[in-house]
Amino acid sequence: MNEQLLYGVVLTALPILLSLSIHEYAHARTALAFGDPTAKSMGRCTLNPLVHLHPIGTLMIVFVGFGWAKPVPVNPYNLHPRRLGDIAVSVAGPASNLSVAALCAIVLRIGVWRGLRVSPPGTLTPVDLVAFLLIYTILINLMLCIFNLLPLFPLDGHHIGRETLPAHLRNDYMQWQVRYGMYVLMGLMFGPRLIAALFKGAVEIDPLRWYMAHARGPLLEMLLDDRTWLEASRALMKFRGYTPF
Numbered sequence: 001m002n003e004q005l006l007y008g009v010v011l012t013a014l015p016i017l018l019s020l021s022i023h024e025y026a027h028a029r030t031a032l033a034f035g036d037p038t039a040k041s042m043g044r045c046t047l048n049p050l051v052h053l054h055p056i057g058t059l060m061i062v063f064v065g066f067g068w069a070k071p072v073p074v075n076p077y078n079l080h081p082r083r084l085g086d087i088a089v090s091v092a093g094p095a096s097n098l099s100v101a102a103l104c105a106i107v108l109r110i111g112v113w114r115g116l117r118v119s120p121p122g123t124l125t126p127v128d129l130v131a132f133l134l135i136y137t138i139l140i141n142l143m144l145c146i147f148n149l150l151p152l153f154p155l156d157g158h159h160i161g162r163e164t165l166p167a168h169l170r171n172d173y174m175q176w177q178v179r180y181g182m183y184v185l186m187g188l189m190f191g192p193r194l195i196a197a198l199f200k201g202a203v204e205i206d207p208l209r210w211y212m213a214h215a216r217g218p219l220l221e222m223l224l225d226d227r228t229w230l231e232a233s234r235a236l237m238k239f240r241g242y243t244p245f
Contacts, residue, residue: 008239011132011133011239012136015133015136015137015140016140017049017053018049018137019097019100019137019140019141019144020049020052020057020068020069020144021047021048021049021051021052021069022047022096022097022100023069023093023094023096023097023144023148024044024052024069024070024071024072024093025044025045025046025047025052025096026092026093026095026096027039027072027074027089027090027092027093028040028044028045028046028072029045029092030088030089030092031072031074031078031079031085031089032045034078034079034080034084034085034088034089035078035079035080035085036074036075036076036078036079036085036089037078038073038074038075038078039072039073039074042073044070044072044073052069052070053069053070054068054069054070057069057070071154074086074089083163086159086162086163087159087160087163087164089159090156090157090159090160090163091156091160093144093148093156094144094145094146094148094149094156095145097141097142097144097145097148098141098142098145098219100137100141101137101138101141101142101145101219101223102223104134104135104137104138104141105134105138105223105224105228107134108131108134108135108138108224108228108231108232109224109225109228111130111131111134112227112228112231116130116131116231117231118131118231118234118235118238119238121238124238128235128238128239131231131232131234131235132235132236132238132239134232135232135233135235135236136236138220138223138224138232139216142216142219142220143212143216146211146212146215146216146219147212150185150211152177152181152182152184152185152188153177153178153181153182153185154181154182155185158177158181161173162174162177188207188208189208192204192205192206192208192209
């Protein structure tokens with residue numbers, strides 16, 4: 001790993017770790033608000049990233065550019081009302097990421113309105129770094145929000161799907177999720193890359209990338225105006241050689 005890429009790993013890992021910590025904290029804090037102290041009793045009701053780190057998920061952040069934190073333990077039988085509490089706890093994580101993205105977008109838009117400009121090519125300034133960190137944090141949090149809403153085990157979306165189904169369908173739904181959900185998710189994440197590597201020249205079909213791109217686009221349009229997105233794009237291009245992906 002060269003010096004430039006190492007710097008990029010550190011630069012991009014910090015927003016990812018912070019975003020993952022906020023996501024897990026939101027789950028834990030919402031569970032506590034609905035009567036379940038399980039996460040708090042295990043020290044998970046905190047923004048400290050070290051508490052939420054997952055060994056494999058952290059390595060994935062370093063080498064792949066995306067990873068995950070340790071899931072927050074929740075006892076649904078402590079939640080009152082149980083179904084509403086379960087939905088609220090599941091929604092809290094993605095909602096927190098959307099909130100972080102919106103906050104960073106507001107800061108970035110205010111900066112651009114007040115004259116923030118990315119420097120010309122060939123130069124690198126503190127303003128460029130701030131702009132990059134803001135737009136990168138926006139993109140990471142939108143990705144976490146959208147990704148976790150997929151209705152597949154063990155993501156938040158499968159909990160939401162379960163609690164919105166009629167009672168007589170929930171048991172079969174959960175049996176399918178526990179048995180196949182993870183495999184479907186892994187297939188969506190790594191299947192297209194594996195097919196592309198095994199079959200050179202094969203037509204690339206990537207449903208997950210399509211979903212992420214088409215869900216993220218409208219959100220970005222709502223958060224950023226054209227002038228702000230232009231400066232954000234310039235900041236991303238400035239650090240393109242530094243990022244690990």
